[in-house]
Amino acid sequence: MTYKFLSGLIFFIAVFSSGNVIAQNKKLTLEDIYTKGLYRSKGIGQLRWMKDNKSYSTLEFNTTAKGNDIVRYDVASGTRSVLVNANQLLPAGAGKPLSIDDYTWSDDNSKLLIFTNTRKVWRYNTRGDYWVLNLTNGKLKQLGKGLEEATLMFAKFSPDGGRVAYVSKLNIYVEDIATGKITQLTKDGGDNIINGTFDWVYEEELDCRDGFRWSPTERILLTGNRTQKVSVLFHDQ
Secondary structure: OHHHHHHHHHHHHHHHHHHHHHHHHOOOOHHHHHHOOOOOOOOOOOOEEOOOOOEEEEEEEEOOOOEEEEEEEEOOOOOEEEEEOHHHHOOOOOOOOOOOOEEEEOOOOOEEEEEEEEEEEOOEEEEEEEEEEEOOOOOEEEOOOOOOOOOEEEEEEOOOOOEEEEEEOOEEEEEEOOOOOEEEOOOOOEOOEOOOEOOHHHHHHHOOOEOEEEOOOOOEEEOOOOOOOOEEEOOOO
16 A cells, blocks of 8 residues: 555656656746747736626637637626627728727717727727728728828717717827718817827826817717816717
């Protein structure tokens, strides 16, 4: 009995030690940590509560399309359904679907706003490109055509889902999704005037970055300039 126990113990130690030796021989590299993400913990994606108050959406990688699907889960039953296949996020002429840094549903869940191609502003990636996917007709459209690449910030749907407001280079714009018409609401952004966002001190001390909101009547409340001025911008449809 003692002999069998000791033999088993020696075998276990030998296997365990050899595994450790193999593991120790593998070099820990910055590329594995930061680029390949080999040691990154697995998350659950970006959760968004759906309009029905019974389900949520999240991102799941589609190995065939090499992009993210947006998947719906019913809270009570756990039933899974694909709302947006990664192939629906493939721009014309592109070789792969859009990467999704963030996404937002319109109030009626009929349109999807996608934040991609992002750039860091001070501490966070708050600048990039925005696309809208219309789930009714399947059309994928980039916003801000004619504006500099990766300069759009804090885009958000109007309450009726027909327009999107965003900041670009310290000015606020409103774009009609159906027609593509872009209206520039402020033109004084720059130097000491910051429209629709905040300076670095606000981000550092107060965690403030996004500086404007749609009102229920489709008006935008403008905040965030160095003079502490708060303005209401009236936008005629």
